[in-house]
Amino acid sequence: MNFKEFKSIMQENFKQLSKDATHMFEVDLDKEVLWNLYLDSFSPEDNQIYRQKREHDCSCCRHFIKNIGNVTFLKDNKITTIWDFETNDTTFQPVINALSNYVKSQAVSDIYVTKEKKIGTDKNFEKGVNGNITEWQHFFLDLPSKFVDTSGKSEGDIKGGFRDTRNVFKRSLDEITEESLLTVLELISQNSLYRGKEWEAVLKEFLKYKKVYDKLKTTEKENYTWEQSVKVGGTIGRIKNHSMGTLLINISEGMDLNTAVGKFEFIVGDGYKRSTPVYSEKQFEAGKKEIIEQGYRESLDRRFANPDDISINNILFSNKDSAKRIVGADIFDEMLSSIPVNPKKFSKVEEISIDNFIKDILPTAKELEVFLENKHSNNMASLIAPVDRDSKTMFKWNNNFSWAYSGNITDSSMKERVKSAGGNVEGVLRFSIQWNDNEFDGNDLDAHCIEPNKSYEIYYGNRDRLSPTGGKLDVDIINPLKNIPAVENITWATTSKMENGTYKFLTNCFSYRGGRGGFKAEIEFNGQIYSFEYNKPLRSGEKVLVAEVTFDKDKGFSIVEKLPSNLSSKEIWNLKTNQFIPASVVCLSPNYWDSQNGIGNLHYMFMLKNCINHESPNAFFVEFLKQDLVPHRKFFEALGAKMALKDTEDQLSGVAFSSTKRNELLVKVKGNVERMVKIKF
Numbered sequence: 001m002n003f004k005e006f007k008s009i010m011q012e013n014f015k016q017l018s019k020d021a022t023h024m025f026e027v028d029l030d031k032e033v034l035w036n037l038y039l040d041s042f043s044p045e046d047n048q049i050y051r052q053k054r055e056h057d058c059s060c061c062r063h064f065i066k067n068i069g070n071v072t073f074l075k076d077n078k079i080t081t082i083w084d085f086e087t088n089d090t091t092f093q094p095v096i097n098a099l100s101n102y103v104k105s106q107a108v109s110d111i112y113v114t115k116e117k118k119i120g121t122d123k124n125f126e127k128g129v130n131g132n133i134t135e136w137q138h139f140f141l142d143l144p145s146k147f148v149d150t151s152g153k154s155e156g157d158i159k160g161g162f163r164d165t166r167n168v169f170k171r172s173l174d175e176i177t178e179e180s181l182l183t184v185l186e187l188i189s190q191n192s193l194y195r196g197k198e199w200e201a202v203l204k205e206f207l208k209y210k211k212v213y214d215k216l217k218t219t220e221k222e223n224y225t226w227e228q229s230v231k232v233g234g235t236i237g238r239i240k241n242h243s244m245g246t247l248l249i250n251i252s253e254g255m256d257l258n259t260a261v262g263k264f265e266f267i268v269g270d271g272y273k274r275s276t277p278v279y280s281e282k283q284f285e286a287g288k289k290e291i292i293e294q295g296y297r298e299s300l301d302r303r304f305a306n307p308d309d310i311s312i313n314n315i316l317f318s319n320k321d322s323a324k325r326i327v328g329a330d331i332f333d334e335m336l337s338s339i340p341v342n343p344k345k346f347s348k349v350e351e352i353s354i355d356n357f358i359k360d361i362l363p364t365a366k367e368l369e370v371f372l373e374n375k376h377s378n379n380m381a382s383l384i385a386p387v388d389r390d391s392k393t394m395f396k397w398n399n400n401f402s403w404a405y406s407g408n409i410t411d412s413s414m415k416e417r418v419k420s421a422g423g424n425v426e427g428v429l430r431f432s433i434q435w436n437d438n439e440f441d442g443n444d445l446d447a448h449c450i451e452p453n454k455s456y457e458i459y460y461g462n463r464d465r466l467s468p469t470g471g472k473l474d475v476d477i478i479n480p481l482k483n484i485p486a487v488e489n490i491t492w493a494t495t496s497k498m499e500n501g502t503y504k505f506l507t508n509c510f511s512y513r514g515g516r517g518g519f520k521a522e523i524e525f526n527g528q529i530y531s532f533e534y535n536k537p538l539r540s541g542e543k544v545l546v547a548e549v550t551f552d553k554d555k556g557f558s559i560v561e562k563l564p565s566n567l568s569s570k571e572i573w574n575l576k577t578n579q580f581i582p583a584s585v586v587c588l589s590p591n592y593w594d595s596q597n598g599i600g601n602l603h604y605m606f607m608l609k610n611c612i613n614h615e616s617p618n619a620f621f622v623e624f625l626k627q628d629l630v631p632h633r634k635f636f637e638a639l640g641a642k643m644a645l646k647d648t649e650d651q652l653s654g655v656a657f658s659s660t661k662r663n664e665l666l667v668k669v670k671g672n673v674e675r676m677v678k679i680k681f
Helices: 003-018 031-040 059-068 093-104 155-175 178-189 197-214 218-237 243-252 257-268 281-294 331-336 354-364 374-379 413-420 627-642
Strands: 025-027 071-075 078-081 108-111 118-120 123-127 133-137 140-142 302-304 315-318 349-353 367-372 380-386 402-405 429-435 444-450 471-475 486-492 501-511 519-525 528-534 543-552 556-561 579-588 603-608 653-658 664-670 674-680
Touching: 003 133, 003 140, 025 071, 031 059, 031 093, 059 118, 059 140, 071 218, 078 093, 108 155, 108 218, 155 197, 155 218, 155 243, 178 197, 178 243, 197 218, 197 243, 197 413, 243 257, 281 627, 315 354, 349 354, 354 674, 367 603, 367 653, 374 380, 374 528, 374 653, 380 603, 413 429, 413 486, 413 519, 429 444, 429 501, 429 543, 444 486, 501 519, 519 543, 519 556, 528 543, 528 556
Parallel strands: 349 674
Antiparallel strands: 025 108, 071 078, 118 140, 123 133, 302 380, 315 579, 367 579, 367 664, 380 402, 380 653, 429 486, 429 519, 444 501, 471 486, 501 543, 519 528, 543 556, 579 603, 603 653, 664 674
16 A cells, blocks of 8 residues: 555544544653654555655654654544554554554643645655656644634634633532532422522533533543533533632532522522522421511511502593593593693604603693614513502502513513623623524524724634723533523723724624524613614624714713614513503503602512513512511511412503613604604613
8 A cells, every 4th residue: 555545544434533623632642752753664665765854754644643643633532643454564553552652651632733734745746857846645633614613813822712611520520529410400390499490501511511421430520521511502511600600619618508509699699589598497387487476477468569559649641531430530630631731842753851741741641652663572571469559568668559661680681691701891892692592502602793993803703812802702602502592792890991983883694504583683882772672683794783872082982873773563461562552551660659659679660451460579579678587587488479469350551661760662752743852861
């Protein structure tokens, strides 16, 4: 067999090995030793001195072996080298056997990364002194594009990122016990862990890896963690570094469960609504005693409020149907709403503050219609009333009414998923994308930003590196997992380095893998979130421009939407979005009723006709309770979650806006004339 035939077999073998592989790995060895092993493994008669060096001692082949000779593939926890093939040739088979055995004897140390598509030199020609042309064959591979890095990031940085993920993944598997995972999953299934539901799918997936890992031998564990770390993504791969990882490690190390859960809750922070906490028998008995002694038993039974519950004194607006049911409403109120208004007082579409809207528009409005947008899904809220109207109030204010927002968090769900994936969501400007959230979508989508004057592009190629303006991509999902939404995130922590000009935000389909769900995107600045949906499948290499944000050091941020934001209609609480919905009642949150100065944040509530909360919100929240009940916090948190709300007809549910957050709402106001008003919160 000549060298050309030998090379052809090697190339075909590499083609088969790489067909289903997503990454190649390299082992830690002395490449000079590997090269000398190659030369020394030929028999003397097969590698005789040619001129001054041995026949196979060639600088081109030396470069090839030092470049890729230590590369391996990992499949089902087994190593295969590029030298693992049969030639049935007595000259070359002993050589490749020796190379294979040496490479397999070393430990995998890195992902193989290269910027070059062609490795080695296929052939070259030499003209002899007699004029004859000699063709020399060398080791050569034309790599599939998936193995060639085209980013601007250095090979060392890329390897370092993969190496860090693998090392954290292995430490997570070593230090987190199966018992701790089962314990936390049990708490989540009991709804006993605040914001635990966000982690359920991740923990179940990690548990699968843990069960396999614990059955492996020590040597097998090394290869297993390398093979799986490139598939699992940042959340699972670096779970030890997340808030959930802290909880799991604390439980694994024997910390008291309540203490461990308390530390976790402190890390993730408080929200309006949270899952049931764990509590001890002692805490249960103390809380139960407090309820009985203070006369709060009748206050615990609660239901969704309806128009019969709310007094006219606490209504800012009610439509005609609701007005007949409002306590204290009479003919004089109906006459007041008929007073004509000078149409010149307002422009056709006017931006107005919420305070001026309440003062100048609501007193004479006959009908209100709210334009419900997708971005309002996190603003959905319900008023909650006591079943016994005469029961003693448990709250800091002078009535027994409360409210509950949708979901387990107060910010956008995408924002929380970005945080869970290790992304920064606290900067002055944020661009996040999300996909794989409704049905499995294995596409590899990427978040991009082109900075002003096309001077720099933020994308996966420079992940975790600050751009000239201070922006950074800190979450990059390559292989989405089933049942776990995939996110990517770009954030500017401050405006100190930001240049004046336009920042273009795009979503790029790096690799199409059959997904048809499109993507969602968010852009956040000045406390306001702009939400976008793109419901078409993306082709490989297709880029979709989401929006352009202009920054001016004097004027701040402004946005031009290139995709319709919040446009795709969907159903939220029995209502279709992107439609005008009649408002039945407008009021302040109960902590500001009856001319109270207010305890806590003020919320503006627009209750919508036919709006039905299908969720199971807490009956009450610890933030609302009187100070003397706060020492029993754990018990009351659990009790609030366990007390199911009773349904009621015409529940007062709709959209609510905190006075502490910037937002806006488009409202159609009908009086003697009809006008559009954009309310600014």
